[in-house]
Amino acid sequence: MSDIAIKVNNLSKVYKLYDKPIDRMKESLSLSKKIYSREHYALSNVSFEVKKGETVGIIGTNGSGKSTILKIITGVLNQTKGSVEVNGRISALLELGAGFNQEYTGIQNIYLNGTMMGFTKDEIDQKVNNIIQFADIGEFINQPVKTYSSGMFVRLAFAVAINIEPEILIVDEALSVGDVFFQAKCYKKFEDFKREGKTILFVSHDLGSVGKYCDRVILLNNGEKLSEGKSKEVIDIYKKVLVNQLEDAEENNQDRQQQTEKIEKWNKLMNINPNKLEYGNKMAEIVDFAIIDNKGLITNNVIKNEVCSIKMKVIFNSKIEDPIFAFTIKDLKGTDITGTNTMLEKVYVNKLEKGKEKQITFTQKMNLQGGEYLLSLGCTGYRDGNFTVYHRLYDVCNITVISDKNSVGFYDMNSDIKIN
Template identity: 40%
Template sequence: MIAIEVKGVYKKFRIYYDKNKTLKTHILFWKRQRFEEFWALKNVNFTVDTGKTIGLIGQNGSGKSTLLKLLTKIIFPDQGKINLYGKVSSLLELGAGFHPDFTGKENIYMNASILGLTKRQIDNRLGEIIQFSELEEFIENPVRTYSSGMYMRLAFSIAINVNPDILLVDEVLAVGDASFQKKCLEKIKELKRDGKTIVFVSHDLSIIEKLCDEVIWVDGGIIKERGQCRRVIDSYLVFLAAKENQKMIHKNEMTNKKEALSSGSENQTSDVRKVTDSEPSVVDRWGNMKVLISDVKFLDENGQIKYVFDTSEKCVITFDYEVKNRIQDIVFGIGIYTSDGICCYGTNTYIERVDLEKISLQGKIFFEIPVVSLIEGTYLVDVAAHASDGLPYDYHSRRYSFKVHSEIKDVGIFRPEHKWRFL
């Protein structure tokens, strides 16, 4: 049996310009109010079977809340139809209908009657609603005296205790303290076990996976994918990683471009960044430029540029070098740091006794890490050329970054290869 039917739904919003017009211009040119129409949802079609829990995922602004508001009938589609079969309760805009001067108890009666309960039904459930909200002591106080968490708890308690057939939940678990969140989640699971139909919006993909039978991924107002949780969440994560990768490619390209420009000007202005014993280092790049480093990139196992890696993937840091003045004493080094500056790893060709005697005056260096083995996070990288006594030729300090994603949310800095064994 179908509980929710969404057929060819389109929703547009108007984005107004000139909102800060003066009263005079507003009166004179009121007809010329400028706005742009924007389709928040475009031809959305899906059904949800009775008793199923569906998760809605997608990036900020993709249209999830709009879809949920349409289902709740807070707003209406510009085209298309939405049919809901059963009593609906929604956990979005929690407490929107509360009157600040009414007590918690009065608001329970008011809110629950809006949600379709008779006075007698509310009488019967009052104790349960108050108990669930944990607001026994405060229930006779006006809700304007409540903290936002208390307000939310009362609203959640009412919405969840009206015995809906269809429950619409929008990121509500993000508010409230951890123990209340857990309790809400348990209650939602209980409703699920009771055969209620639930649509659940959240950015917390692990909750979505635990709670939902299926996932709908919304992107740019359309349904990008629907299906089994793991599969859709995986495609969504791959999509996010690719997007992030693009952003990082752009960012790193900009750094490299700046680099090329400044190295160029360096030559013309004869060692403006030259570091002498008495001169302090310059921001994030310093050295006497007798060896130049440029075009620092991160590559995947296929040699493709990549800046977002899975912790189990191969990562290659590569850069070009150019030796000026035929210097012999050259050391190349790499340092990897967490975003808050903790050194995860640092090495160089001198301490590793890498023979550089036969390297050409110009070339490319590849620093290959077969398995990233770092925990999830953003990492900053130092790349340097210096003499064996440490005299810097070209030191690039934390100029480059890459990200690591990991399914496992372990803590620390790096993940040593390991196994759990039980006897």
């Protein structure tokens, strides 16, 4: 008996793209078979296998083909070329609630979806209480789903999909539905599936979850399989894709810091905020900056509890005494979370002449929780006794903290727990 749960062989999906809607009609009616379209490969000759009991992640940027390949595996889409072989009953968490009838009650939709998945009424009877308990929407279970809030709708849809005891679970960004308590319940169910030895194919932008749960990871880029292997190794390659450093993906890790120093403009490799706020008299000017991870790579992505550096290059357009260099990290709502400056850290720079250049590096362990943050940089000081802003870059870029364990609040106390 084969130990392969999913086998994808030379899979391609091609779409025809038209510049104008009428071109589609022209092409279909053309007696000379004139082509008005161009081909777009959503997938191009992708092959991989998933063994029974494995948890395999698929990552990639938007448009890389992740959702397309899941839809082909689950039969929602047909491939243009290639083949897919599936051995086992699939439950797919793709478009939650897509098969729901808005006029039916929650209970009726449970039976409707169960029947569509191939279960008999007796089999659904045995599962319905678990589904209702997992969804936890109270008396609304007996009301038409058109009266549900969006949160209740996805809770019920998720509960139906995950409680049918599949042999293969396919998940596309579905573990983040509902409130934080329901998300915790979803992740627990996900972990239960792993312990039971079920096969899981998992697509997510949450690299922390991918690293935590997946035995192997497949990286797609522009419809092609770019890499496949151990989670950490493939995630490291993906981080390079995110900052256009793919050409370095096969290079040795040695001398990366020296490579960083040779780059003409660090921030060309960064994801910069087009709506950043910039001001100051520019007597001193921040001309470059970077976030550097524990491997010496310039990136917007930092792994929680790893050492990282925030680096800036400042040119002095006037003679300045005692400049202060600073950085601040905010959440997406604009709340200051943390930051420091050279004055607070008691690192002083004396008089700097016009034309001088300084590189300032703040190095620290990243203890913030996993999530998205914004970075601000500044160069200020006191001139004739007055506080002066020479140059500030507010919300200049994002910092994505990748974590497989988040605690309460903004940062992690990294508690050492002992139970005697």
